[in-house]
Amino acid sequence: MTALIIGFGIYKGVTWAFHTIASLLAPEVQKEEVVEVEPEKEKTYIATVVIDPGHGDWDPGANVGNVLEKDITLKTSKAIGQVLEDADIKAVFTRESDVSLSNNKIEDLKKRAAMSETYQANYFVSVHVNSYEESDEVSGFEIYKKNDESESLAQNIGKSIETLNYSKNRGILDGGKSLQVLRDNTVPSVLIELGYLNNKNDYSYLSDDEKLQKMGETIAKGIIEEVQTHLLDNSSQNNINQ
Template identity: 35%
Template structure:
């Protein structure tokens, strides 16, 4: 091969290699983007042979479906959100199957939509989360879901100390369940506030109850009662295109706000950073859980994660993992925590032991 041909060969090889790297980068980045999608399962109550309540001749199953589809359409405008429907047409779906759809989709949020009825002329919108009576059933489902760990290769090494059938490991699941309840109450409050403030509906408050469909899920979940079909005026509104669009809009808006809160960590209070002249000590941690239960920070309580740190904040406890002075290492810890099942985990920053925002931390760097 002469010198000219050699140079052409090298140039062509470099070009090919460059294109391969670009293609790989695009595939890899798209894969990362897909991993970041927040999965919302929308459950339109009733369907098919089950019409739901038919107050004043209106069909609950039709109204619930139209509102669910409307919410989904608005959520799908966001690239970071993936929407899954338990039903997207007029078909009958078993209650247990609705929760199973959410569990199989590894959903981050489950929203079930219904219309209410009463023998009186009651009216107004309400939102429900799982009551205490349903926690035992919910915990058993979580236990079954975690039993799949035993089918994984090398699970003894990956989840050292974690036995999904042991009482000790159930403590960790109880903590996760408590955190799910806190998140359920948060999204329910956002939805209910929109109903009362923006739609001017009678506020029937956020309540806890033992709904079967909520007992079947193992993630933050809410059940919405849009209003009473047995009330003629409210029934007409719920059955109208205007009413359905209004409810779809306010529910979608609340869900987007809830997801944004999780992203920017505004659910947690950030203290003012004292202005001192001493050397700055910056530290990043991954918050994997929080709750009122004081759990021993042992690896078997946290799905094999080691060196978990427990911090008391008021009457609650926060559990952190992967403390590091480097954001890059914290991101690696976050990915591992999410692979272990802590899908709502996020990174927090501390300056000299005081919590600050990630933006403040990046400015310090």
């Protein structure tokens, strides 16, 4: 036992001496600061919205020259997403770059709509641009709703876009049967047509990136209004009733 203790003592002594000498000889080394890595806190969201930039990749949508619907919808959608995230609303994009979800149009739309269920979203908002080949006189934005449940979302977005005063509000239309992305959806859904690309007035707005940023922010405000007045109000009422 004693031998063991002495042995250990010698060992400790030698190690100490070694470390001391080593530290004397070693050039000054900046001690690495130990930063406590906090586990990344998962952000808590008050709602989830699927944002669907219409078209993509092989499917450019409406176009005038090299101004393409698929680019307009993506730029606008990204701006919507930024503002939603700042308001603690999770934005799930059906696409975040110039891609399609399938080479088959019907499959592509089906996959977009299915994301509402996959991500347990509260709302689905699809962004598009119109074009009316027979006349360049037609202008304005319009919002298609899936059903009555989608009415207040459509109204809130419509009221918000109206404040931009860039074109006329063509109103809220039923799209629950005619538009696949709404028909296949499982949550309150709208499809916004931002304007008519072949109309001079609408074109000048929709071909301007800064305007599209503003457009996205404005649509987001409408969605936030809907979440605050409809979704959160309803859920607090449900809590009271329980």
